[in-house]
Amino acid sequence: MPSAPRPELQDKALYRSFTVADMLAFGRHTNRVWDQRRALGWLERFTVPLDRRCDRLSGGRQAQVALAVALGACPSLLLLDEPLANLDPVARRAVTGELLAEVAETGMTVMLSTHVVAELDCVSDHLLLLSHGRTLLDSNVDDLLAHHVRVTGPRADRPPVEGQVVHATHTARQSTFIVRALLGPATAMDAPGWSGHPLATEDIVLAHLRTSIAETGQ
Incomplete structure (x- = not known):
């Protein structure tokens, strides 16, 4: 059994003893539909190492792993709660742009909850x-x-x-x-x-x- 997530990782559903590759394997085995190429592609865009344990990643990279697992499951509706909270302004813009590209390519709907209202400009409809x-x-x-x-x-x-x-x-x-x-x-x-x-x-x-x-x- 994997060790329980630490409180600060709880909202991202990441197990501290898992490597990034382990998290993708976990996603593959717990979802009926899984697109490994899509999940790997997301991590490659943000240079997240697959062999690094989740508890050794920065908050921003932890967020990228959680997003990769979510996208790998090919959801038609993706619910995100403060997804950009741990990212710096440059990374926020990059992630937002990539999410919009995913929406355009797949037709996925994204519902985003945030207290940072400026994140909504040019993103939400x-x-x-x-x-x-x-x-x-x-x-x-x-x-x-x-x-x-x-x-x-x-x-x-x-x-x-x-x-x-x-x-x-x-x-x-x-x-x-x-x-x-x-x-x-x-x-x-x-x-x-x-x-x-x-x-x-x-x-x-x-x-x-x-x-x-x-x-x-x-």
Whole structure:
């Protein structure tokens, strides 16, 4: 019997006494469908040595082994919980790009859970945002980007844009609203003294979370 995973490896389902090659063999024997070439290809892309024990690998390489085992099983749906947490920014971009390539090649669906909202930009096509058990957003990302706008202008109680005010900040002379507009961001340009700017996914998520915290105190 393999020794139990250490707590820090538990979420990656890696056995500390197994080499990387052992983990692939474990995956091959515990899955009805297995693609050894696919699993090996992933490890080769990130230069993970097959003869190294899992407990001798860095956190980033441990994550690559777990992904290789998951991909080797040829899932139609891949659920990933904080998959990039142990990776540096360069490695995060590389892994994200390779995952997107896998999706394009195989038609696999990836559901990714993360607290690093910036990871979602240019990656996801649907966003589900939860806060303390409440659903704040459940929408196509392109629609969210098209209909959320930051509107800045003279001090006012309401923006000159029709839609839901998600978040508002005010100074003595100026107001800034984040609005889920019925039309596009260009509508804000029609009002004298006001300017409208598109938002990134992270901006939209943080605005909704700030409002949720203000409303619930959590």
